[in-house]
Amino acid sequence: MVVRGNNKPFLEASKAFINRLAEEVGDLQVTNGGPILMVQIENEYGSYGSDHEYLGALKDIFTAAFDVPFYTNDGGTQAMLEGGQISGVLAETDGDVYDGFAARDKYVTDPTSLGPQLDGEYYITWLDQWASNYTHKSNVGDKEATDKITKDIKWLINNNGSFNLFMFHGGTNWGFQNGADWADALQPITTSYDYGAPLDEIGRTNEIYHAI
Secondary structure (H helix, E strand, O other): OOOOOOOOHHHHHHHHHHHHHHHHHHEHHHHOOEEEOOEEOOOHHHHHHHHHHHHHHHHHHHHHOOOOOOOEEOOOOOOHHHHHHOOOEEEEOOOOHHHHHHHHHHOOOOOOHHHHHEEEEEEEOOEEEOOOOOOOOOOOOOHHHHHHHHHHHHHHHHHEEEEEEEEOOOEEEEOOOOOOOOOOOOOEEEOOOOOOOOOOOOOOOOOOHHHH
16 A cells, blocks of 8 residues: 555545544544644655645545644755645644754745744654664763753743653553664664653653753
8 A cells, every 4th residue: 555645545544543533532622621732744744755635635634633723743954844844734843943943934935834833853862773882872961962952942942932852751662663764774663762761761750851
């Protein structure tokens, strides 16, 4: 099956899943007095493709199922933002806050996709992979890295930016839910989702938690 494209079987399967999800969490939307403020359509699609017919069809499915504002999340380059943008949906970025925010306002020219800035994935550090030459990535004990994290978060707050910490709590990827990256070769991710998180895999706070 062709996935993440304007393919009828894939869109039908997506619609069934999204509608079922809406049944579960619909009452939790802010429009019903709940905590769900927004819903994200796709994730970093601009890193994968640029099929805007597919994105438009996906937007229609979400619009019929949910009643809150929508947004997209892409890397901060021209190709990624143009590939993942959907007219009428707020375009946001992830990664470096300074380059990402500047890129969003430079490359997204559709006024219906502009608005408040959000760093959808502010990386505390990066993920761990099997067969790497290190045991576990963490900024705990690294004053320079911790200072950068607090500096970036202060900048976001002072500039009315919103953010998600990736990750705030490092849980566990059970079974085969860990997934993998691809950079000229398959790079399987470890079962831990604790990417230097302020709240570690078993729920302990650390110095990054207290710094932020």
